[in-house]
Amino acid sequence: MGRKAKFDGTVVSTGPGRKAKKQSDPTFPKGLIEKTSGPLSRHQKQRAKKRLLKKNQNEKLREPKAKKSKVSKEVVKREKIQSSADENEEEEDADETPVEETSEEEEQDNEEVEQNQSLGLKSGPADSDDADSSEEEEENEDQDDSDDDGDDDNLLPIEKANKRLKKKQEKERKLAEDEMKDIATHQDIFTFPTEEELANPTSLKDVQQRIRDVIMVLSDFKTLRDKDRPRVDYMELLKADLCTYFSYNTFLMEKLMQIFPLSELLEYLEASEVQRPMTLRTNTLKTRRRDLAQALINRGVNLDPIGKWTKIGLVVYSSQVPMGATPEYLAGHYILQGASSLLPVMALDPKENERILDMCAAPGGKASHIAALMKNTGVLFANDINQDRIKAVIGNFHRLGIVNSVICSYDGRKISSAIKGFDRVLLDAPCTGTGVVAKDPGVKTNKDEVDVQRCCTLQRELLLAAIDCVNARSKTGGTIVYSTCSILPEENEWIVDYALKKRDVKVVPTGLEFGAEGFTNYRQHRFHPSLKLTRRFYPHVHNMDGFFVAKLKKFSNIIPKKDTQKDEEEEEEEEEEKEKDSE
Amino acid sequence: MDVVNAILEKNVNSNKSISVHKDLELEIDEGTLLASDYNVFDKENLRSSQDTYLKNLTRDNVQVLINKIWMLQTERVDEAIVGILPKPVFVLPRARSVPKPKPLTKWQQFAKEKGITSKKKNKSKVTWDEELEKWIPKYGYKKAKADEQKEWLVEVNDPTKFTNGEDPFTASKTAKREKQAKNELQRLRNLAKAKNVKLPRVGIPSTEHFRDARQLAAATTIARASTASVGKFQSRLPKEKDAKDIASHVPGIKKKRKEAPLSVVQEKQRNKKLAESILRSKSTILHVDAPVPSTKSAKSSNSGGKKKSSKKEGKGAKKPKGGKGKRDLRSKVGGRKRR
């Protein structure tokens, strides 16, 4: 059941996604593999020390003094080289350099060196540079050793050996680091694919690899770039690859690339592939969360509270019974609802004995939440234009035991002509649904510029209508909450910004403890600075569906009238902006 | 000559081989001269040069079909070579649905049941008339004319044919008309039977027409009002009421004035009263129910049980109500007392 829910704002660990299969470790021929595994444990080290000591002593006994140092040196050298080679190996493993071949080569080189030395052969002219260099080092070290001998004669041979070993290790490490740098700087990690390669799409795995490579190049463009290629080329390639790999259409991917920095983009896309865990909301009109959880656990449901931020949400990990058909569900003790759906209602913060309107209520999850918070007092108007979907509202309301509701089916844009003077209005506007890609993968491909524009126009009209419905002189409220399940700024910040210009409203803090701040700058747009107070929610950060919540407060009932001409001009300007966008 | 040459040249160029290569063999049904090509279109060609591509494709396919036709058995009929087509395999789809069989008439059904088969099939439509020495059709205007010709003179006093004093011509005319009417009636009856329409039997309309008590009530109400005095002097059964829904259509029925809308408080009062009255009446019913012994317990228990029940009955018997019990609460709610 998906990943573990961590709704309390902590960042969810993002490993490789479901699709990102880890590349298996490289395999080496048997002859090359040395039997060393990881750093030695303390006991092992001690034992090794003892062994060494014993050996040395034995040799001391056996051999004359003149030879002693040489032999011991040789032994030590062997040890050193071996260990350094091991270290190299370890480092490489840890770094996971994308290019395996180089590391392999290096290893082979090391191996060669080792062999040469262990056999006591002098490296011939055919030997590689590495071997030569190590030879030189050896000589150097010999000198060093002799110096050391002069300095600390009173040291035990083993200690001397230890010192020498350390020095050598240091040098080796330095060399290795330099080498790594060289590799990083000089070696071309990613070569731009030719057109033929692009024309013939390879396997998904290759595409994924390419995506990673391109992102790496883009993250350090100066050093890693191909000199002949401009950044645009890389971006285009990345876009095309992402489109094929995640099966988005170009338009949506372009939008997403504008919203997210590259580092986040991949995380977002991968998180969007996974369904969010099933969550449910306790109906506080009928039961308490603890009782409900107990009852459900008795039915074999594995669940947990969603997080600290809500006292009524539960997340279901697994269940032996269908969650939409348990007797508790039928008796209206809970309703299945996404975690993100709790947010706008919490932002709305309904109070008892108020008049509240939910403009786009179907299927009634959020509206019933409002009614539960009102404790069945006051009046709740649930509106939805769709006659079929509103049936679900009726069913849910009756099931959940909500009695203070009026359910009507107006066109939201015209509702202010029928009823007005609400204390609070919730507008969960119809949107393109780019935040809930996991639920409806069709969004990835079937949305384009026209859809977004259509949604925008509708959302603007709805938001203005919602603002008109609210009574600014209400003692308790006068607030409007605007929310969408889309992450496009066109459908969110832009709409709110538009409303700020058209009506006497201001953005107020949503009262939600977490969530990313809304945009104030988005490409060429500069929104009102107060839009920082709105909240955005992302699947990869908050582990819930992509969502946007803005809370507005109305401070006067006057509808500012501008000259119609001026309005039109503005509209035109916006149209132009849009056109620019699309370009 | 130039023209001819040009045509010839063209022909030379356009002469193509009769053998056609196809990736997938065509499915050919010689019976209907149908060849179906399941090969995939070459998209590039189709897009770039649609006309020529389709033309060539068609030619090839027709060539294949014609090759197949030439392989059929042929024979020579009047200087022409004719191929004999086998029976078609391909089932051509029908444009319209298969017509439903006509419903049988009453006679046809009867005949079918009894196994009566008419020998109409080989009957000719004309008969030889000895008198006129002519072939006369069995029906139609020619037959009528022939009859006129034959029966231009009828003997009046023929006791076998006509009763005395009757005009033989009118008699035959009425007889014919009656025959026609009967036939028409039978035709309509058959139609009604086929469409499952209920026909009234002769006489009073049957109760089958009033599927609903309300329909019957409506009918009686209308019938009562259908007199010269709009039903004013028609007697009524005790407690008989007019049908409700049709009050606006039937004259003479008293129309109830609409009540003034109650205020919420009044409505509440009314509801309270109603509830109390219902509860009162309900409680007696419930009481009656309680002491009745169940069938099972009655069986299992002997006379003792019965005694017990009778005792209870005595206990729960209605109190005398001083004439109030006879009043029908449902029919009258409040109002002026009638003396």
Add this chain to the structure above:
Amino acid sequence: MKRLSEERTKLVFEKLTKYLGDNLKVLIDRPDGTYCFRERKDRVYYVSEKILSLASTVGSDHLVSLGTCFGKFTKSGKFRLHITALNYLAPHAQYKIWVKPSAEQQFLYGHHIAKSGLGRITENTPQYQGIVVFSMNDLPLGFGVTSKSTADCKHADPMSTICFHQADIGEYIRSEDTLL
């Protein structure tokens, strides 16, 4: 939205008394404000007067539902309670039946309650009495009519029906479209 005529009110009340008995008065005379019965498209709604006055501005074409739907008048002029009325029936019910967990599911699929599924029953329930059905942990599941009195239940065959099914909360799923 219109007022119920007197006959129709009577029909509704008669039906409700089958389940509520004297508690019917609780619904009519409430301490927390005036509540009314209103009729729309043959459906009967029970709603607070406050909400009713606010909803009066909503056009009849656009109004879908308000308050609680109690039931509907059938084409033949009878009143039938819907499962949605359970909200009010359950707390005020006069006679109750509790069913065992094993029979719960059966009842929720629309079956009658057999003797074997009977957990508890209110003492001295008469035959053919309207009752509200609960699960053993006091979850209201629906309502029905007893086919046997409490006394008869004791001697009844385990497979014999104790209570006829009338409505259950499974209908929220089974007949979502037709119910409301």
